[in-house]
Amino acid sequence: MKAVNDLSYYVNKGESVAVVGESACGKSVSALSIMRLIPYPPGIIVGGEIIFKGKDLLKISEQEMQSVRGNQIAMVFQEPSTSLNPVLTVSLQLRETLELHRGLDKQAAEEEATKLLKLVGIPDADKRVTDYPYQFSGGMQQRIMIAMGLSCNPELIIADEPTTSLDVTVQAQLLELIDNLRAQFGTAIILITHNLGIVARYVDRVNVMYAGKMVETGPTDDIYSAPKHPYTIGLIGSVPRLDMPRKRKLYVIDGLPPHLARLPGGCSFHPRCHYAIDRCRQEVPALYELGKDHMAACFRSQEMEDLLKKERVA
Amino acid sequence: MAEITAEQAKAIPIRKRRNFFVDLLVRLFKTKPLGAVGFVIVMLLFLVGIFANVxxxxxxxxxxxxxRLSPPIPGVxxxxxxxVGRDLLSRIxxxxxxxMTVALGAQAINLVVKLLLAVPSGYFGGKYDLILQRFIDAWLCFPGLALYLTVMAVLGPGMWQVIVVLGVSGGIGATRVIRSAxxxxxxxxYFEAARAIGVPGRTILWRHVLPNIMSVIVISLAAGMGGVITAEASLSFLGLGIPPPYPSWGGMLSGAGRQFMMVAPWMMLWPGIALSSVVFSFNMLADALRDLLDPRLRGGLGRYGGMTQEQLMKLAEKKTAEARR
Amino acid sequence: MTSNDTLVKVENLKMYFPVTAGVLRKKVGDVKAVDGVNFEVKKGETLGLVGESGCGKTTTGRCILRLYEITEGKILFEGQDLAKMKQSELRSMRKDMQLIFQDPYASLDPRMTAGGIIGEPMKVHNLVKGGKEYQDQVDALFKLVQLEPYMAERFPHEFSGGQRQRLGIARALATRPKLIICDEPVSALDVSIQTQIITLLIRLREEFNLTYVFIAHDLSVVRHISDRVAVMYLGRVVEITDSDELYDHPLHPYTQALLSAVPIPDPAVDRQRKRILLTGDVPSPMRPPPGCTFHPRCHMATDACRESKPEGRDVGHGHWVACHRV
Known part of the structure; x- marks a missing residue:
């Protein structure tokens, strides 16, 4: 089963990039690959390169990778409650990293831990640092996870659905926080999400994935204002929006995402695509350059604008 | 509108629909060699037991x-x-x-006892549950064998006494598992869904609760068999189980078996082997069943193979935690 | 006072879950999951119920169906008080009110076939005579939710998430109910599947003149499907009005904050919006703050808010709000 197939994307220093797609489209797997965290067996990275600061992460030793993980690249997961050790205080868990990776002594690590908690906006940080994870709410736990991620001043943070299990209000707080941290420290961010809506405001570029492949990539404004792949168009058009008329008809993407072990021939999206032509059923489209940095894997992406216009008239 | 195309319908996995037990057997032999060996020996025990006179x-x-005390003579x-010159093969x-009789009989009684106690206790809860559970707490404080010995001393030795004692006490002990299930x-x-539909309580019990705890019941029955056989052997060994001259394996190990151990070691060897291999087989089979009947480990978990992804994430989280250390 | 076009009227609904401790299970407090909720749902209308997790919206939904023994209050379904009914009387009422769950997989009995699951409500309420009619009805229900009748022999784990939710919907429709409580029916699904389900729910509402109580935390989805929306906070309704009014002129500061947190999938628009970021967390429903329960997080709170509970009032055109500062 090819969970991720021939995927390329890049993140510049201090940039934030979104990887968007539905469940099992390979977005998480691709992120885990960057961290070399794909469990083997059954997972195996068959080929490709993961270049981080000019070094191929797939070629370095496990020991070198250890120092990259956590030190230079940090990961924030969806479920904060399972990522924190329930029997250790927050302070202890933060200190562990600080003492190990940054070589601070106990006193300094403790101060640093409090500082980090303040940084991620935990009220009364100096008192709460000795609390246990369960004494924090889900949103607060996720803040602690972010604090942990930040503890070694990483240059890249990979956030895998960091706000999915949280309420909208908390979600907004957290995304705002991540964005502020990026501005403050110049950390690059890969935001993995299934929700195109939440990232619009925060990321510079968007990568849309479908069935293990990149289907469209481009600067955020281009993707939202002039999407060129029918899947992206569908994703954007299918969510109800507060700024649109209430009874607006939603764009429905029919059918189901394919099973990764049984992908249809040709373009993986063709069975669900309104615009599919014969060629889509036979050939696999490559990524076509459509504008500056904007690419889409669709044979009809050039004419998409006209097609959409015609549809609107009809 | 959102019509599912034929192509997509085809993409939905269809498992070959076999009879539940046939399917279970196939999976047992394919994936659990040790469990399969256990199954074969257990079947052998039953066949031998049933056709003993043949x-x-x-x-x-x-x-x-x-x-008297003759070593094995091939053919004879x-x-x-x-x-006293009795053929050991025939006695085995x-x-x-x-x-077999003790195991099946005791487990049948065990089943009835635990279902009668546990299902209402778990289903209705409340005072009945509270009182019953304290009683079971107390019951579990007694060491098993001491309890059996006392009761057997009162009832006197005999196969039916053994069956009833092991069945009832085992049933009480196993109530916990069923209750928590x-x-x-x-x-x-889906329980709440059934209530919301308006399904009457008794129907919910029969249609939704019992079928879903069936695997727990089957596993606890299989796992208990080995224990019952051991317990019977222990009681017979101590002289309070099935009295001589009946050929209980435990009984054969004691008395004359022990006395003539040096002169005729085969007198102890064969019942010992029979006993341990049967108990071992039951345990292996129960272990295998536990894995096979666990719905989380069953195949065809939807089209995303949702579980693998989740497991993957869990593993990854664990690894990052390790890396941090 | 219930007018003829009211299907459900909830009056002063309270649902407290006792918190017990110790060997004797002594009661040490209450979780006030729902604490005095009033609203009504008209026939053919969809009422949205929104709020953060733990605000009591799901419990309210369950209480309307009386899946819990409610602590206090009235639930008038077509004028009859469900809160006073015996379980046996309730059971026959259940045919008129159904529930759609958030997690479609967990709500389907894994040991029953899809056909059996969908057919169960009809059997329980004796709605069909004979095998042929039963089979026809089950087939029709499958087609209604755009599933193929040949799938009836499959088990729930053989369906995808969206298909399972279709099964859940078909089961809810089997008794031709008047009211369906939809409890976060799309939040566990992928975006493209969410739209399919929302569209299906809207179509079915029109086809069978259904009344929905639509519970969700996603405000854009709620607005899309609901005629009126009730916003809940810590076991109380803080604002009710019709959808357009609520989204155009939210009056309660909590509603305003909730709305501003909802992202809009268009960077050009979204970057222009002002966000009211709420600070702190939702307080524990075991010890709600005195006065207006929202005051610790409210940027407009005054002394009055800290001291007295705001009474809800109608500010015109059926716009009801519970806030001192409006």
Missing amino acids: LAPYGWNEIMLQH LWLGADN IYGARIS VIRIKEEQ
Whole structure:
């Protein structure tokens, strides 16, 4: 089963990039690959390169990778409650990293831990640092996870659905926080999400994935204002929006995402695509350059604008 | 509108629909070799037990004085004879019948007792549950064998006494497992869904609760078999189980078996092997069933193979935690 | 006072879950999951119920169906008080009110076939005579939710998430109910599947003149499907009005904050919006703050808010709000 197939994307220093797609489209797997965290067996990275600061992460030793993980690249997961050790205080868990990776002594690590908690906006940080994870709410736990991620001043943070299990209000707080941290420290961010809506405001570029492949990539404004792949168009058009008329008809993407072990021939999206032509059923489209940095894997992406216009008239 | 195309319909996995038990057997042999061996030995025990009178070359109490303490003689006495000249093979074969009867009988009683106690306890909860659970707490404080010995001393030795004692006490002991399974189902959403539809309580119990705790029941039955056989052997060994001259394996190990251990080691060897291999087989089979009946480990988990992804994430989280250390 | 076009009227609904401790299970407090909720749902209308997790919206939904023994209050379903009914009387009422769950997989009995699951409500309420009619009805229900009748022999784990939710919907429709409580029916699904389900729910509402109580935390989805929306906070309704009014002129500061947190999938628009970021967390429903329960997080709170509970009032055109500062 090819969970991720021939995927390329890049993140510049201090940039934030979104990887968007539905469940099992390979977005998480691709992120885990960057961290070399794909469990083997059954997972195996068959080929490709993961270049981080000019070094191929797939070629370095496990020991070198250890120092990259956590030190230079940090990961924030969806479920904060399972990522924190329930029997250790927050302070202890933060200190562990600080003492190990940054070589601070106990006193300094403790101060640093409090500082980090303040940084991620935990009220009364100096008192709460000795609390246990369960004494924090889900949103607060996720803040602690972010604090942990930040503890070694990483240059890249990979956030895998960091706000999915949280309420909208908390979600907004957290995304705002991540964005502020990026501005403050110049950390690059890969935001993995299934929700195109939440990232619009925060990321510079968007990568849309479908069935293990990149289907469209481009600067955020281009993707939202002039999407060129029918899947992206569908994703954007299918969510109800507060700024649109209430009874607006939603764009429905029919059918189901394919099973990764049984992908249809040709373009993986063709069975669900309104615009599919014969060629889509036979050939696999490559990524076509459509504008500056904007690419889409669709044979009809050039004419998409006209097609959409015609549809609107009809 | 959102019509599912034929192509997509085809993409939905269809498992070959076999009979549940056939399917279970196939999976047992394919994925659990040790469990399969256990299954074969257990089946062998049952067959031997049922057809003991056909299979045994001699009667279980047929004394051939000329063969006293005889070592195995191929063709005549395959496994040798005991101190009064009874054929050991025949006694082992009839012993299988005893072990089988005790195991099945005790577990049948066990099943009835635990279902009668546990299902209402878990299903209705409340005061009944509270009182019953304290009683069971107290019950579990007694060491098993001491309890059996006391009760058997009162009832006197005999196969039916053994069956009843082991069945009832085992049933009470196993109530916990069933009760917690029932409580788990009660917290499932499909239970709430059934209530929301308006399904009457008794129908919910039959249609939604019992089928879903069936695997727990089957596993606890299989796992208990080995224990019951051991317990019967222990009681017989101590002289409070099935009295001589009945060929209980445990009984054969004690008394004359022990006395003549040095002269005729086969007198202890065969029942010992029979006993341990059967108990081991039951345990292996129960272990295998536990894995096979666990719905989380069953194939075809939706089209995303959702579980693997989740497991993957869990593993990854663990690894990052390790890396941090 | 219930007018003829009211299907459900909830009056002063309270649902407290006792918190017990110790060997004797002594009661040490209450979780006030729902604490005095009033609203009504008209026939053919969809009422949205929104709020953060733990605000009591799901409990309210369950209480309307009386899946819990409610602590206090009235639930008038077509004028009859469900809160006073015996379980046996309730059971026959259940045919008129159904529930769609958030997690479609957990709500389907894994040991029953899809056909059996969908057919169960009809059997329980004796709605069909004979095998042929039963089979026809089950087939029709499958087609209604755009599933193929040949799938009836499959088990729930053989369906995808969206298909399972279709099964859940078909089961809810089997008794031709008047009211369906939809409890977060799309939040566990992928975006493209969410739209399919929302569209299906809207179509079915029109086809069968259904009344929905639509519970969700996603405000854009709620607005899309609901005629009126009730916003809940810590076991109380803080604002009710019709959808357009609520989204155009939210009056309660909590509603305003909630709305501003909802992202809009268009960077050009979204970057222009002002966000009211709420600070702190939702307080524990065991010890709600005195006065207006929202005051610790409210940027407009005054002394009055800290001291007295705001009474809800109608500010015109059926716009009801519970806030001192409006």
